[in-house]
Amino acid sequence: MTRVIGLISGTSVDGIDAALVDISGTGFDLQVEFVAGATYPYQDDLRKRILAVCAGQAISMAELAELDDAIAIAFAQAAQNIQVDHQPANLIGSHGQTVYHRPAGVGDRENTSPRHRLGYTLQLGRGAVIAQLTGITTVNNFRVADVAAGGQGAPLVSPVDAALFSHPQEARCIQNIGGIGNLTYLPPRQDSQPDHWLEKIRGWDTGPGNSLLDLAVQYLTNGTKTYDENGSWAASGTPCHALVEHWLEQEYFHLPPPKSTGRELFGVDYLQECIKDSEQYQLNSVDLLATLTELTAVSIVHNYRSFLPKLPERVFLCGGGSRNLYLKNRLQQLLEPVPVLTTDEVGLSADFKEAIAFAVLAYWRQLGFPGNLPTVTGASKRVLLGEINFSQ
């Protein structure tokens, strides 16, 4: 048994999720026991600096170094805090903070040259610093090896979902609704043909999760609120379906997987375009939020109906958006008769699933087990994910 800490701050940039777990087993046959989980919000100033960089603000190398240090220190502190009152951990898996993601095969905003063959992805919060500050071996930089092998570098949680959520008879989808949404499709697990089962697993980023909703709430409340708690604001509005249809024409929704995205696409500029469109339809604030929530739900389901081999028998939500009850209800209605539940209902915390996943990816790295799935990321082969930083 290895006691592992998983750390991540996702695209919502709301804070560092830390999970303390005990892991045993090998490959896809794992036992993972959740010991503790907590979210440590970023200090206001640090969060603002991260969001500005994510929105494309130019910074000097000196500022980049400072930002990297501040994030590494905050991650190390989170690792220390989560161990209080518990037996110490032997290993840390730290995703860090994504500040830039340019998926393979996509040109970026500034670059109109032909499509980039390789992707580029940058997570700040140096693992070497975390290892030194905590005295615990730390695995980080999980995405770069998959990207170097021609993959999207995301989603990486799909193989972990396969280990934790597969069912012998049932096809399942695990739908994360973070800042960005992603899914893992798990066909029934047939142990007699493990390679065949693995090859049929799918996963990709579906598009916006909470990113547009959070940005809209901040815009509409002049920054006094950061998200639509339980979706109650959107629930009091009326979505404009004509606008949702129009927004759904966006290229990303029609791109076949493998695909991944980020705040570079579904960020501030995207919301500004949506606001401009909504003015033409004379939508008030609540109707705008209801319409953006409808886009989020409809785009997820559009991905299912367009690109899955078949609809799953059950969908399990995770990530903060699983608490948006209006969004969850709309997903349930749009996917009828497929039941839409949360991963809590099968015993795994919907809030800490991503942090747990990076603990598992670090465990796999230490065992020398390749953590990516080429059918998900599009990489040319299975590769070891993450760089190991020893504490001495």
Ligand SMILES: Nc1ncnc2c1ncn2[C@@H]1O[C@H](COP(=O)(O)OP(=O)(O)OP(=O)(O)O)[C@@H](O)[C@H]1O
């Ligand atoms: N009670 C709630 N009601 C509605 N939305 C909520 C609630 N709690 C959290 N959220 C949403 O969840 C978001 C955070 O989700 P989460 O922490 O899963 O995202 P993330 O991990 O940063 O993103 P990603 O998975 O894209 O990396 C918040 O910004 C908010 O929009």
Ligand SMILES: CC(=O)N[C@H]1[C@@H]2OC[C@@H](O2)[C@@H](O)[C@@H]1O[C@H](C)C(=O)O
């Ligand atoms: C580059 C990056 O950080 N991507 C995140 C982001 O947040 C959600 C979605 O986009 C996802 O695919 C990915 O993270 C999760 C943890 C993953 O790799 O599985």
